[in-house]
């Protein structure tokens with residue numbers, strides 16, 4: 001299901017319908033949480049788990065706008081920086097409207113060395129495959145919740161890094177929201 005931003009009822013540039021904390025929680029759990037057997041919800045070569053999952057919150061009921069880090073083991077969000085970062089992130093993503101209007105953007109950041117220290121050069125391939133699995137979980141969970149998303153890989157790396165100001169290499173952005181009719 002594609003994230004198809006609903007034409008704003010409040011005029012251009014306004015944020016879309018907010019998500020609930022429950023919806024965001026479920027998406028993050030499916031992406032990088034821990035299941036009842038103590039395993040992560042997405043597979044990773046050699047269980048290296050080379051990612052950090054950040055959430056750029058623009059509109060979530062009960063959450064201050066800002067950049068959060070998802071702690072999968074604790075199933076908790078840590079506020080990294082308060083503020084509105086959706087617009088800057090969207091500019092870094094070649095001004096894609098879906099990123100600008102999404103109430104939530106999940107940003108997957110890779111730490112290649114966690115995998116390459118074990119597998120060498122081949123680890124790079126594994127990191128990308130792992131990211132695909134996580135992305136697929138986000139798609140599946142979003143669909144199950146009646147939400148829309150789209151994998152966004154078209155962005156300027158350095159600009160996303162500046163917008164996020166967190167360590168690691170941004171690989172994927174997933175805008176999430178209530179799909180248009």
Ligand SMILES: Cc1cc2nc3c(=O)[nH]c(=O)nc-3n(C[C@H](O)[C@H](O)[C@H](O)COP(=O)(O)O)c2cc1C
Nearest residue numbers: 001002093094096098135150151152153154155172
């Ligand atoms: C690695 C990757 C990067 C992508 N980057 C973007 C993007 O930056 N913007 C966008 O709108 N769609 C992006 N997409 C979504 C594809 O355009 C989309 O999956 C494709 O057009 C097929 O459409 P479907 O998924 O609806 O079947 C990306 C998909 C993948 C797998």
